[in-house]
Amino acid sequence: MYNIFFEHPVLIFLAFLPILPNLWAIFHIFKNDFDTPQEKMIWLAVSVFIPVIGGLVYLFLGRRRIIVDAER
Numbered sequence: 001m002y003n004i005f006f007e008h009p010v011l012i013f014l015a016f017l018p019i020l021p022n023l024w025a026i027f028h029i030f031k032n033d034f035d036t037p038q039e040k041m042i043w044l045a046v047s048v049f050i051p052v053i054g055g056l057v058y059l060f061l062g063r064r065r066i067i068v069d070a071e072r
Contacts, residue, residue, distance in 0.1 A: 020055075021052070024055065029047065039065065
């Protein structure tokens with residue numbers, strides 16, 4: 001059963017493709033600040049506990065909710 005992944009390495013990439021938005025969302029949440037700590041924890045919970053959809057929702061909606069620092 002697992003030999004198919006070794007015969008077709010592209011399948012490994014396709015298997016991990018849905019996970020990439022979640023990994024990016026989790027990294028982005030930890031790196032940036034939000035209005036409240038509760039909002040940050042809610043976005044983190046959505047990204048972790050709703051695997052593919054949570055990362056995509058954060059990508060389209062949550063990314064705009066970060067606090068942009070004027071000093072950057």
